[in-house]
Amino acid sequence: MPIDRGSKKAMPTEQETGGAPAPKEAWRLADEREELHARKRRLILEAAARAFAEGGYHQTSIDRIAKKLQVTKPTIYYYVKNKDELLFQIAQTVLNDLDEELAAIEIGNFPALDQLKIFFRVYAKLINSDFGYCMAFVSDSVLQPVSRAKLRRYKKEFELRVRKIIEEGRQDGTLQVADPRMFTFAIFGAFNWMPQWYARPGAQTVDEIVESFLDIFCGNLMPSGRGAAVRSESGQPG
Amino acid sequence: MPIDRGSKKAMPTEQETGGAPAPKEAWRLADEREELHARKRRLILEAAARAFAEGGYHQTSIDRIAKKLQVTKPTIYYYVKNKDELLFQIAQTVLNDLDEELAAIEIGNFPALDQLKIFFRVYAKLINSDFGYCMAFVSDSVLQPVSRAKLRRYKKEFELRVRKIIEEGRQDGTLQVADPRMFTFAIFGAFNWMPQWYARPGAQTVDEIVESFLDIFCGNLMPSGRGAAVRSESGQPG
DNA sequence: TGATGAATATACCGAACAGTAGCTTCTGTC
DNA sequence: GACAGAAGCTACTGTTCGGTATATTCATCA
Numbered sequence: 001m002p003i004d005r006g007s008k009k010a011m012p013t014e015q016e017t018g019g020a021p022a023p024k025e026a027w028r029l030a031d032e033r034e035e036l037h038a039r040k041r042r043l044i045l046e047a048a049a050r051a052f053a054e055g056g057y058h059q060t061s062i063d064r065i066a067k068k069l070q071v072t073k074p075t076i077y078y079y080v081k082n083k084d085e086l087l088f089q090i091a092q093t094v095l096n097d098l099d100e101e102l103a104a105i106e107i108g109n110f111p112a113l114d115q116l117k118i119f120f121r122v123y124a125k126l127i128n129s130d131f132g133y134c135m136a137f138v139s140d141s142v143l144q145p146v147s148r149a150k151l152r153r154y155k156k157e158f159e160l161r162v163r164k165i166i167e168e169g170r171q172d173g174t175l176q177v178a179d180p181r182m183f184t185f186a187i188f189g190a191f192n193w194m195p196q197w198y199a200r201p202g203a204q205t206v207d208e209i210v211e212s213f214l215d216i217f218c219g220n221l222m223p224s225g226r227g228a229a230v231r232s233e234s235g236q237p238g
Numbered sequence: 239m240p241i242d243r244g245s246k247k248a249m250p251t252e253q254e255t256g257g258a259p260a261p262k263e264a265w266r267l268a269d270e271r272e273e274l275h276a277r278k279r280r281l282i283l284e285a286a287a288r289a290f291a292e293g294g295y296h297q298t299s300i301d302r303i304a305k306k307l308q309v310t311k312p313t314i315y316y317y318v319k320n321k322d323e324l325l326f327q328i329a330q331t332v333l334n335d336l337d338e339e340l341a342a343i344e345i346g347n348f349p350a351l352d353q354l355k356i357f358f359r360v361y362a363k364l365i366n367s368d369f370g371y372c373m374a375f376v377s378d379s380v381l382q383p384v385s386r387a388k389l390r391r392y393k394k395e396f397e398l399r400v401r402k403i404i405e406e407g408r409q410d411g412t413l414q415v416a417d418p419r420m421f422t423f424a425i426f427g428a429f430n431w432m433p434q435w436y437a438r439p440g441a442q443t444v445d446e447i448v449e450s451f452l453d454i455f456c457g458n459l460m461p462s463g464r465g466a467a468v469r470s471e472s473g474q475p476g
Numbered sequence: 477t478g479a480t481g482a483a484t485a486t487a488c489c490g491a492a493c494a495g496t497a498g499c500t501t502c503t504g505t506c
Numbered sequence: 507g508a509c510a511g512a513a514g515c516t517a518c519t520g521t522t523c524g525g526t527a528t529a530t531t532c533a534t535c536a
Contacts, residue, residue, distance in 0.1 A: 033482080040483095056379045058296035061523060074526080075484055083524065137375075140434075141294045182450035189431025190424040196378075197423055212420035217454070271504095271512075278513095299493060312496080313514055321494070 041079045043069065045093065048086045049130035057087060057138050087139060088147045094126060094135040095154050102161055112169035117214050119162065120191060124210045128195050136192045159184055176219055187217045279317045281307065283331065286324045287368035295325060295376050325377055326385045332364060332373040333392050340399055350407035355452050357400065358429060362448045366433050374430045397422055414457060425455050 047068050051060040062083055066073045080086050101122045105115050126132040139151055163184040169175030177183045190213055198209065285306050289298040300321060304311045318324050339360045343353050364370040377389055401422040407413030415421045428451055436447065 037482090056296075059379065062525085063523075071483095072485055073524085074486090077525070078483065141297065178453055179450050182447065183454055185431070185435055186428040186451055186454050189428035189434075191427070192431055192434075193423070193427030196427075196430075209420065212417050213424055215416055216421055216424050275512090300495085301493075309513095310515055311494085312516090315495070316513065 037079075044076060044079050045086065045090055046130070049090045049134050052087065052090070052138050053130040053133040057142050084143055084147060087134060088143055088151070090131055091135040091139045091151050092154075094131045095151070095158070098123070098126065098158060102158070106161070106165075111174055112165050112172060113174040113218060115165050116162070116169060116175070116218065119165070120187070120214060121207070121210050124191055124194065124206055124213075127191055128198060128200075128206055133195050137195070159188065162188075183217070187213075190217070275317075282314060282317050283324070283328055284368070287328045287372050290325065290328070290376050291368040291371040295380050322381055322385060325372060326381055326389070328369055329373040329377045329389050330392075332369045333389070333396070336361070336364065336396060340396070344399070344403075349412060350403050350410060351412040351456060353403050354400070354407060354413070354456065357403070358425070358452060359445070359448050362429055362432065362444055362451075365429055366436060366438075366444055371433050375433075397426065400426075421455070425451075428455070 044065070048060075048065050051065050051068065062076050063073050065086075066076050069075075080089070102119060105118055108115075110118070127136055140148060143151070163180050166175060166177060166180045166183055170177045170180060194206075194209065198206070282303070286298075286303050289303050289306065300311050300314050303324075304314050307314075318327070340357060343356055346353075348356070365374055378386065381389070401418050404413060404415060404418045404421055408415045408418060432444075432447070436444070
């Protein structure tokens with residue numbers, strides 16, 4: 001019976017078993033094992049995400065994912081409870097990443113407009129990855145109601161945080177926005193749709209596209225001709 | 239053996255069979271039958287579109303669609319060749335509708351900006367219907383390569399026609415657009431994403447949302463008070 | 477060296493479902 | 507009223523696939 005995989009790291013805070021302390025060596029090995037486990041789990045998620053993004057959730061069998069990793073189906077099930085779970089974990093991973101990024105942005109005390117731009121540069125990268133694609137396109141309607149509701153709540157929370165930035169931008173006058181709610185939907189829609197038309201090693205890089213989009217939405221019109229989309233603000237916080 | 243359902247109406251131009259002409263009555267009845275057939279076929283497509291939109295393509299069995307229509311599965315297959323075909327027909331119907339609308343718009347000699355607005359008012363309605371949703375979200379990756387390629391070509395053609403309108407708008411100065419291609423992607427993305435967040439009988443009507451979006455993209459400042467989204471190029475701070 | 481348990485494999489089950497064969501029924505025609 | 511063909515049904519097939527029971531391998535440890 002496999003142990004509970006839910007707990008993140010289970011860092012053993014000294015010997016819980018009051019008796020003789022297990023040798024350090026044992027703990028180290030246990031940790032390594034756990035890390036290896038986490039790493040393999042991650043590999044599975046990655047293979048799944050790629051497969052889902054390429055062929056769709058239902059057209060992708062667990063067997064196929066297993067074959068890609070050169071293992072067998074039960075091995076997958078050793079690391080993941082369900083096919084659903086697979087998808088759910090993928091989406092959650094993305095949302096966690098996004099959460100961290102957004103938190104960092106919120107802390108750094110930039111002007112709202114800059115916050116928005118920084119956020120969508122990150123967001124565009126993510127949404128064009130296999131993970132991001134799964135989160136945006138695959139996740140809904142496939143999951144169990146509970147997981148679905150959870151993800152929706154999470155997504156909604158995001159949208160609100162971004163909307164808040166937009167509202168700030170409107171108040172300090174750096175963003176000309178009539179209806180922040182609609183604006184949020186529009187800009188998310190535009191970015192979310194990217195993977196539908198953007199071919200990976202296309203003529204344009206993701207970054208170039210992002211700048212174009214930010215131009216469109218944030219009204220940064222270039223005074224002179226082409227490509228004056230100067231990234232005025234400094235780089236990422238960090 | 240059922241007759242070929244591909245031909246649209248098969249209007250019998252007088253008696254093809256050189257012999258005795260069939261009585262008019264017979265033709266009339268045949269036409270009625272054919273019309274009834276087409277109508278039923280349409281009902282099937284509608285039921286399918288609704289089911290696909292609600293539950294996803296793969297989660298929807300033909301049996302389920304049949305049950306909704308209070309018939310049995312083989313009946314569906316009497317009208318449609320494949321499950322694929324079902325989806326393909328749905329998408330094609332939408333694209334045909336869109337084609338007609340766009341053609342009408344192109345003919346009427348409006349200014350580009352107006353053309354764009356008229357188009358997206360129609361488009362938003364469509365994309366929020368079951369048919370439109372299926373076209374935008376379900377169709378890809380599910381279909382056979384041939385059908386898929388066909389739809390893609392069709393969609394691409396559209397995008398180009400709309401882009402052309404946008405380019406005209408740029409040239410006559412009614413649209414401030416730096417990169418028409420990117421602008422096209424952005425605006426389509428925003429609209430395509432609508433059904434992901436818009437709840438049918440929501441606080442806002444589709445029309446209201448469309449106007450908000452057109453505001454955002456086409457800089458249509460509303461005369462009354464708030465948020466005069468004057469999109470004349472306000473440079474970026476810094 | 478034998479015990480333990482993690483990690484992977486083999487082999488299978490049962491359900492769901494697309495699609496079909498072939499029978500029946502109903503309607504208009506001759 | 508016999509025929510033809512459209513329209514629909516019951517009952518079945520074949521396959522795919524998620525998921526599992528169970529065996530096997532292998533490293534760690536006592």
